[in-house]
Amino acid sequence: MSTDVAYLPWTDFRGRDHHLLRPTTTFDEQRGNGGGGVQIEGVLSYLITKNFSVGVGGRYWAMWTKTDSQTTCTGCGGPGMTGTQFSKFSMERWGTFFQASYRLD
Numbered sequence: 001m002s003t004d005v006a007y008l009p010w011t012d013f014r015g016r017d018h019h020l021l022r023p024t025t026t027f028d029e030q031r032g033n034g035g036g037g038v039q040i041e042g043v044l045s046y047l048i049t050k051n052f053s054v055g056v057g058g059r060y061w062a063m064w065t066k067t068d069s070q071t072t073c074t075g076c077g078g079p080g081m082t083g084t085q086f087s088k089f090s091m092e093r094w095g096t097f098f099q100a101s102y103r104l105d
Contacts, residue, residue, distance in 0.1 A: 008037030032065025051103045064090040
């Protein structure tokens with residue numbers, strides 16, 4: 001069994017929110033930086049032969065920005081109007097995986 005943990009001391013994010021299926025199209029420009037993040041991974045491996053092993057594992061990622069990140073919305077209050085508000089953005093992902101490895105001696 002093995003585990004890895006990583007900490008992200010700084011994150012930078014820029015995204016655009018498109019709503020193209022609405023009658024009035026709006027574009028939200030989102031920006032953030034200065035947050036943090038973490039990645040955690042664990043693997044359980046089984047040695048089949050001296051050189052060949054198989055395993056199963058899981059991985060979790062999380063990243064976030066500071067509370068004073070910025071969202072600029074164009075067209076949200078009506079055509080031609082632009083507004084800015086402060087926001088906090090975050091992202092979480094997780095997954096499982098299978099692996100096989102062969103080691104050369």
